[in-house]
Amino acid sequence: MTVEWKDEYNTGEADIDDQHQVIFKYLADLEAQMEKGVDERYIKMLLDNLGLFTRSHFCYEEIYMRRIKSPMAAVNKEQHEKLLEEYGRYRQRFEVEGISDDLVKGLHDFIANWLINHILKVDIHMRD
Ligand SMILES: [Fe+2]
Known part of the structure; x- marks a missing residue:
């Protein structure tokens, strides 16, 4: 699947929207890399950076939601933790099984689906 940013993903909080767009990037x-064929070192670097960025984005967003007293703050934090757990499981599989097209595609699609669903069901409430 190819992911593209859409206006409907805007939360109304510019910094958070920018951060979401970085994750889309x-x-x-990853999609471009999969088309070229898997370069293990590059994919590892990309996944490390994506993991670090996502963690810092989650922190930022959780603090913001607490500050605006969003009723979704707890659900948001819980979903973030689940995503990071699953991400960690994928990273372990990369270590054990090595990097393959299937595994990279699996992780890509998992994050893409999770992110779109999470933005539309949880993050979007920051607009309220
Ligand atoms: Fe979130």
Whole structure:
């Protein structure tokens, strides 16, 4: 699947929207990389950076939601933790099984689906 940013993903909080777009950019980079064929070192670097960026974005967003007293703050944090757990499981599989097209595609699609669903069901409430 190819992911593209859409206006409907806007939360109304510019910094958070920018950060979400950075994650979309990482996913697009992964897609481009998959088309070229898997370069293990590059994919590892990309996944490390994506993991670090996502963690810092989650922190930022959780603090913001607490500050505006969003009723979705707890659900948001819980979903973030689940995503990071699953991400960690993928990273372990990369270590054990090595990097393959299937595994990279699996992780890409998992993050893409999760992100779109999460933005539309949870993050979007920052607009309220
Ligand atoms: Fe979120």
